[in-house]
Amino acid sequence: MAVVRLGALCELESATSSQANFRVSEYAVLDDGSEVVLHAERGFSAGVQGGEDADIWKHMTAAGIERDVLAVVLPDDAEQNGEDHPWEWLVDLLARLGVTETVERLREIPYEVRLGPAVLSRLTTDR
Numbered sequence: 001m002a003v004v005r006l007g008a009l010c011e012l013e014s015a016t017s018s019q020a021n022f023r024v025s026e027y028a029v030l031d032d033g034s035e036v037v038l039h040a041e042r043g044f045s046a047g048v049q050g051g052e053d054a055d056i057w058k059h060m061t062a063a064g065i066e067r068d069v070l071a072v073v074l075p076d077d078a079e080q081n082g083e084d085h086p087w088e089w090l091v092d093l094l095a096r097l098g099v100t101e102t103v104e105r106l107r108e109i110p111y112e113v114r115l116g117p118a119v120l121s122r123l124t125t126d127r
Helices: 062-073 087-096 103-108 117-122
Strands: 003-015 019-030 035-047 111-115
Touching: 003 062, 003 103, 003 117, 019 062, 019 087, 035 062, 035 087, 062 111, 087 103
Parallel strands: 003 111
Antiparallel strands: 003 019, 019 035
16 A cells, blocks of 8 residues: 555644634545544644633634644654654654555655644634
8 A cells, every 4th residue: 555645634622712722633545545543642722812802713714723733743853854744753653554655755745734624613714
């Protein structure tokens, strides 16, 4: 099997009127059409201060959430090594699932960010 697409899925874990907590998982889509989760232990939170405009969703956009997701999956040493993903780690995670890939090949594969249905349903517009 070969990887045809990589991506991250952002799902809403919990929310109040002033804070939202998101869970981020990375996945691979294989050439047989199946999707495998590579890891699901990351996430982030966003919040606003109280006041009349304290509804967090008034301040959220799909593009903003996608930027936050990419920041979460970025390697810790990205600024030093210039890598936009932890390619070696992703190769290792795939190998544990029985999928053999190389760093060079993964770099060529399209990477997408998907927002889960609970996130999409709360976004009113993409400002």
